[in-house]
Amino acid sequence: MSSTQQVHVEDAPMRGRFEVMVDGQVVGMASYHVEGDVMTLPHTEVSPAVAGRGIGTVLVAAVLAAARERHLTVLPYCSFVRHYLQTHPEDVDLVAPDERPHFGL
Numbered sequence: 001m002s003s004t005q006q007v008h009v010e011d012a013p014m015r016g017r018f019e020v021m022v023d024g025q026v027v028g029m030a031s032y033h034v035e036g037d038v039m040t041l042p043h044t045e046v047s048p049a050v051a052g053r054g055i056g057t058v059l060v061a062a063v064l065a066a067a068r069e070r071h072l073t074v075l076p077y078c079s080f081v082r083h084y085l086q087t088h089p090e091d092v093d094l095v096a097p098d099e100r101p102h103f104g105l
Helices: 055-069 079-087 089-094
Strands: 007-012 017-022 025-035 038-046 073-075
Touching (some): 079 089
């Protein structure tokens, strides 16, 4: 990702996903479902055209920040989200303690 590219993440609740945009173009998404105080995260994807630039990491960080702001716990069924949590232990608290072993956290 070049320093001149603008990366932005926004919630698209009517589509049930967060979208990540580069220079105004949607290049990835993280689907979610909220029930009660739990956000389920089943799938994340980023366009191969921008793969390897850290855009998926920016997306997941924004999704988890939104969950924290909304006082939600998360169920990270998506393997990319689980990997993010394994490498960012400061966010593992978003997964309920009794759910962590199920996700390898």
